[in-house]
Amino acid sequence: MDSDEDLASTLGSEEEFLQDESDDAEDFDAFDEDPDDEPDLGSQKEPKKRVAYDVSYKVHTPNDIMTQQHDMMDEVNMILEMQQEDAAILLRYFRWNKERLMEDYMDRPTKVLEDAGLSNNSAVRPKLEVVPGFMCDICCDDDDGLQTFAMKCGHRFCVDCYRQYLTQKIREEGEAARIQCPSDGCSRIIDARSLDLLVTAELSGRYRELLNRTYVEDKDILKWCPAPDCENAVECAVKRKDLDKVVPTVACACGYRFCFGCILSDHQPAPCELVKQWLKKCADDSETANWISANTKECPKCGSTIEKNGGCNHMTCRKCKHEFCWMCMGLWSEHGTAWYNCSRFDEKSGTDARDAQAQSRKSLERYLHYYNRYANHEQSARLDKDIYIKTEKKMVQLQTASGMSWIEVQYLNSASQALQTCRQTLKWTYAFAFYLARNNLTEIFEDNQKDLEFAVENLSEMFEKPVADLADPKLKVEIMDKTAYCNKRRLILLQDTAENLADGRWTFNVDLKSGGRK
Amino acid sequence: MSGLGPKRLGKELTKIQNSLPPGITLVSADNLEEWFLDIQVLDQNPLYAGQTYRLKFKFSKSYPIEPPEVTFTKTDNRPIPMHPHIYSNGIICLDLLGSQGWSPVQNVESVCMSIQSMLTGNTKDERPPGDEEFVRGNRLRPRDIDFYYHDNTV
């Protein structure tokens, strides 16, 4: 097990964490590999090929997490010859840094035990006792036959008080790993076995749940999957100081894709700090920007109100049959060849502004340009999903009618997935572009963005076709080809942005390190 | 909760009705929810010389598992003492009154003594930083405030 280096680097203070220099995402084998029950992680399964936008990671189930803790406790109590409860307390005290624990313990065992709340350790099992002449210092009860309890520190209280104290700590304060003896100034920490003796099985369960959580929360290389109801944790070695160089997207076994750096849902290619600034800006400017993301617009030709009910940007007015682009309101016929007019904001016009007022209007317009596209993809992704759910239902009917098997209609599922993922990426390319300072590389980025945008709109349009059309084998092949193409364009864009980010070749109008604007 | 409070508070009351340390006096304890005590600083600290301050104790059903809510109360002749950990609305920033620093073996008397000694040791004639804003904005109960106990020596 070559975990020690990694564990050492995750110890204690944030400073140590930030200063650590070993940053190879490749060699993080913090835990014993167990490839058998490894969930299918999609791209992770492909033969080892270094891709700039990918980081190594591993998904752990609640059971894995429990097992890892027990393995470490066993190791420590084998070497230091102590009870498992005490080993657990020591490990938690050292934030699961076994190496540091061993070292410190060898140097000054008494001090370590005292600091961790384990002083006066003796091998006596905890038990309830009736002590003649006892009065409880918490409730002042002194009845004969009162059941009492004391940990090894000797501070004795009645069982009722102890129980209520523990209930308060666990239930109300969500504490587990560092619950101290109720006595004032005593730092003895309650151990699992004493706790089991005192509280109900239900509370004990909650306690263990919380303990389990502290294990993940104590380790910088572990994070909980933020998907609701998911109990997995993801392990990733990307360090906080590297977040201006890499966007560490991970995929949990439950299917949820999120950023290991900031726990938001996947935001490649935009770095965490940029995302944070962008979301803050959007929240601040939401009043002004609200009207932009509204669901209705007027037809630029006849003025009748048009509601967008699908993810595609190609709009056809019901009334006058005018075809236009939802995003820029320009003629759709020009988009086939001149898509560029739509996804690129004319930077030159921004410099024309002379006076401050025009400047600020210009900067708002610039922001709205990118926000509009950002919000549009967010909305379209939702609409694409709605359409898929509707289509899926129809496909069931179609199956019975056309004799297509469930497998044979799965191409629609793949197309829907591709649309979701690509729109998620596209969405963030606009936040990325908003902060991106122009250099000789931005044109390639914009071309990649446009190619993906174009491919996605094409696929989205095919996807919206009536179910009867979808049964046509020719369209099916087209959709499958376009799906593959979209996925390919997305990876090309991610590869380019990630490589340049890693090499520090992008310049942003926002400081990716300190969290403030430049 | 079976309510540890009544028995425990009854015993505490009997004890403090009989004797309290110098400088601490019981004003009223008409029920088991709210008590008032006066404290004085007995040494010659010029900040507090000749003054008496009134403390209000509020007990929840979970006392003494939960800490009591302790604040200074202002009356005609009972001002709020100047102290870098005491806000001008009487709220006290003291770790032993928060759930982290509280121990159920603490009691009304020991809390009074801690507050008394917190005044005795103080030399700064000032309020906590941000006092005005805090007093204007705060609507939380004292024990729900996330104080940052940066300096327990004052």
Ligand SMILES: [Zn+2]
């Ligand atoms: Zn008791």
Ligand SMILES: [Zn+2]
């Ligand atoms: Zn103790």
Ligand SMILES: [Zn+2]
């Ligand atoms: Zn998950």
Ligand SMILES: [Zn+2]
């Ligand atoms: Zn992030």
Ligand SMILES: [Zn+2]
């Ligand atoms: Zn029209």
Ligand SMILES: [Zn+2]
């Ligand atoms: Zn357009």
